[in-house]
Amino acid sequence: MNTDHFTKTALALVGMLLIVAACKHEPEIKPTSNGNGGGNPNNGEPCDTNVVYFNKDVLPILNSNCAMTGCHDAGTASEGIVLSSYSQLMNAAIVVPNNPGNSDLIDVITETRPDKVMPPPPRPKLTAAQVALLTKWINQGAKDVNCENTDCDSSNVTYANQITSIMTGYCVGCHNNSSAGGNILLTNYNEVKTAVQSKNLLCAVEHTGCSPMPKGMAKLDACKIALIKKWQKTGFNP
Secondary structure (H helix, E strand, O other), rough: OOHHHHHHHHHHHHHHHHHHHOOOOOOOOOOOOOOOOOOOOOOEOOOOOOOOOHHHHHHEEEEEEOOOOOOOOOOHHHHHOHHHHHHHHHHHOOOOOOOHHHHHHHHHHOOOOOOOOOOOOOOOOHHHHHHHHHHHHHHHHOOOOOOEEEOOOOOOHHHHHHHHHHHHHHHHOEEEEOOHHHHHOOOOOHHHHHHHHHHHHHHHHOOOOOOOOOOOOOOHHHHHHHHHHHHHHHOOOO
16 A cells, blocks of 8 residues: 555545544533522532522522512512512523622612612611622622532531521511511520420421421521521520
């Protein structure tokens, strides 16, 4: 076989391999739902303290302050807006990923005029920490990503360090002085302690016969429930 013939044969073989490679398709990966109306599955990865997660961080704020009867739940849908899930929030077109300055959600929760601010008076405004969390989530792309809490330290549970953040994130929005759902208040140490002692709070968050809470949301994760139980067991440390 002469050199020219060998070269032509080699080039022909390379060409055939390229054609085969070009015709090979990767298997289609279809988005799956994580249960909150979004398209990104919960991949079970440990939670990253630098990431804001929709189900863990954002949805509790929305459900406690916005997606409730008379406002933006499915039954009321004030102004045609429902904020009970990721897909409903994004369909409302009030969030612009990576751009909180152009997101109506941030505009209304930071508004100073009483007739424009959300939640409307007499409901309390979102805290600075809640506003910062929503802003950070939008800056991170307003993604529907989730995580798995693998670091549940219940060695020293106190109201100040663990319990108050659970109450603020999941309960206070519906159980405050201007909106005491079920005539239960959960805004301070004594109120939360009373609710736990009466067994109403644990019954609700464990979904064991009481009206399940947080309303319209998934059950609290096992870590949060364990922290509340440990707080009770160790004598309600302030």
